[in-house]
Amino acid sequence: MADKLTFLHLSDIHFDAEKQDRLEMNRDLRDQLQRDIKNELKPKLGAFNGVLVTGDIAYSGEACEYERAQKWLDGLCAMIGCDESQVWVVPGNHDVERNKVKNSKPLSDIHKILREKKISELDNEIIATLRDETYKSILFNPIANYIKFASKYECNITPEKPFWESSGMKLNEMKLNDGSDLCFWGMTSTIVSDAMDDVNTAKLVLGRPQVLIPTEDPSKTYVTLCHHPLDWLHDHDNIVPYLNSRARVALFGHKHKEWIVLQEVEGNKTLFIVAGAVHPERDCKWQPRYNVISFEIEGKEANRSLKVYVYSRVWGGKSPSFQTDWSKDGKEYREYTIPLEVWYPPQAQNCLAKEAVKMEDQSCLMKTVRGDSSKPSQTTGSREFTYKFLSLPFHEIVSIGAKLELFQDEDAGVSESDLVGRFCERAQTQGKLQELITKVISTYDKKKGDK
Ligand SMILES: [Fe+2]
Known part of the structure; x- marks a missing residue:
């Protein structure tokens, strides 16, 4: 299987x-x-x-x-x-x-x-x-x-x-x-x-x-x-x-x-x-x-x-x-x-593709978690990142945004998911995405470990 x-x-x-x-x-x-x-x-x-x-x-x-x-x-x-x-x-x-x-x-x-x-x-x-x-x-x-x-x-x-x-x-x-x-x-x-x-x-x-x-x-x-x-x-x-x-x-x-x-x-x-x-x-x-x-x-x-x-x-x-x-x-x-419809896989997607993607994915995720990637992947593990960010208490989300100077006055009253989206966009623009990912993952994991 x-x-x-x-x-x-x-x-x-x-x-x-x-x-x-x-x-x-x-x-x-x-x-x-x-x-x-x-x-x-x-x-x-x-x-x-x-x-x-x-x-x-x-x-x-x-x-x-x-x-x-x-x-x-x-x-x-x-x-x-x-x-x-x-x-x-x-x-x-x-x-x-x-x-x-x-x-x-x-x-x-x-x-x-x-x-x-x-x-x-x-x-x-x-x-x-x-x-x-x-x-x-x-x-x-x-x-x-x-x-x-x-x-x-x-x-x-x-x-x-x-x-x-x-x-x-x-x-x-x-x-x-x-x-x-x-x-x-x-x-x-x-x-x-x-x-x-x-x-x-x-x-x-x-x-x-x-x-x-x-x-x-x-x-x-x-x-x-x-x-x-x-x-x-x-x-x-x-x-x-x-x-x-x-x-x-x-x-x-x-x-x-x-x-x-x-x-x-x-x-x-x-x-x-x-x-x-x-x-x-x-x-x-x-x-x-x-x-x-x-x-x-x-x-x-x-x-x-x-x-x-x-x-x-x-x-x-x-x-x-x-x-x-x-x-x-x-x-x-x-x-x-x-x-299914006819589909011809590109050459890169032959029988080795799945393994290659898996290896690349694991490598990126590890880099993301370790915080040593020069280009953190937004795609790789993005569901995991979203899940962890939105599972934090609201005050932790705001605190992370404030510490990284991603929070702005116009954010008052927006939903948690919109706030997280805004933080990610600003982090991307300001070159702080890696810092944000590392902070969110470490905060989530610490809270989970404390339970
Ligand atoms: Fe029902």
């Missing part, structure tokens, strides 16, 4: 559902999930490349729920052998602070307008709303805590750009075995989410601007993340053709039941995977589950295919624990083959 890229796919963890009197059962489930990975999956599959979470990280969208989620994810990453920054997330309906919606008539009114808009007019209405100075500030207010959490993992969303594309990671970590790139693309299906959400009577909206996945570069293979499955979308008919033609794998959550299907439309195959929930609602069938998904390329040039291996883990058995879902064809994993 060494040449495969392998990810945990979790959904609907619902951190702090404990407040609903479920403390011990949920904690036990999370412990058992980690135990399953450690004892059963990691020995077979080796180190993982990261964690994909398709929404409902929290239960009520509160800040304390994300603090607990981050701590648990840190431990999970350490266990599966990847950096703690290697997590990708999208918001779910439980990441919305419902009280903020309930108490805002303008917000409820906007939701109603968008939910009831004619499909043919919906994209324009969404764009106009998300660009409106008044509306945009209130529309994303209920997911402010989620946004702060997601920005640590470079999964930032804003009203102007409610989707993200994976970027800035260590170069070797998303290279498939033929040197092409596996790219993640995260979407926000919670723009109008509130207590009215209903798969039949009050659907959600996405908008086509969120699925304009670039097509010009055949070296990139896209895997999308979205919380709500497509049947929950009012603009389902607008979205499906884009996903079918541009995403090779589409991951969802929310349903609390697993559903996997390989669809083919006009020669394009897309694997749709709706994950089961780690913590399902207790009033539905009690069957927590999660998936492990591995990717690799088979064949080359005009005969390239993406091979996808899905390991479904389900709760059950006489000694309650996670185990293989043998109901799926009686096999430990299911295997899918998805034809």
Whole structure:
């Protein structure tokens, strides 16, 4: 499995559902999930490349729920052998602070307008709303805590750009075995989410601007993340053709039941995977589950295919624990083959490319950490750097900026992620980037060591 890229796919963890009197059962489930990975999956599959979470990280969208989620994810990453920054997330309906919606008539009114808009007019209405100075500030207010959490993992969303594309990671970590790139693309299906959400009577909206996945570069293979499955979308008919033609794998959550299907439309195959929930609602069938998904390329040039291996883990058995879902064809994993576009790797990206990139990457990272690089790489380890910077307490972030004379009066009141972005830009301009990286990493590591 060494040449495969392998990810945990979790959904609907619902951190702090404990407040609903479920403390011990949920904690036990999370412990058992980690135990399953450690004892059963990691020995077979080796180190993982990261964690994909398709929404409902929290239960009520509160800040304390994300603090607990981050701590648990840190431990999970350490266990599966990847950096703690290697997590990708999208918001779910439980990441919305419902009280903020309930108490805002303008917000409820906007939701109603968008939910009831004619499909043919919906994209324009969404764009106009998300660009409106008044509306945009209130529309994303209920997911402010989620946004702060997601920005640590470079999964930032804003009203102007409610989707993200994976970027800035260590170069070797998303290279498939033929040197092409596996790219993640995260979407926000919670723009109008509130207590009215209903798969039949009050659907959600996405908008086509969120699925304009670039097509010009055949070296990139896209895997999308979205919380709500497509049947929950009012603009389902607008979205499906884009996903079918541009995403090779589409991951969802929310349903609390697993559903996997390989669809083919006009020669394009897309694997749709709706994950089961780690913590399902207790009033539905009690069957927590999660998936492990591995990717690799088979064949080359005009005969390239993406091979996808899905390991479904389900709760059950006489000694309650996670185990293989043998109901799926009686096999430990299911295997899918998805034809890809023709791609001729540049000569430099032959079979040696991955090793070369890995060596260069490790060398750069070491230099960055040691602080002896003449040209610190912004790309190398940038997710790790962002994660560490944004995980520091606010006063530490400001203190680092002030010490390096990167803080300016105009920064008062900006969000932490904007502040960090400004510090990086100024550090780059003033030739202090290396100093900033060293300071952030040493401060983070010291705080982690103190705990
Ligand atoms: Fe959900």
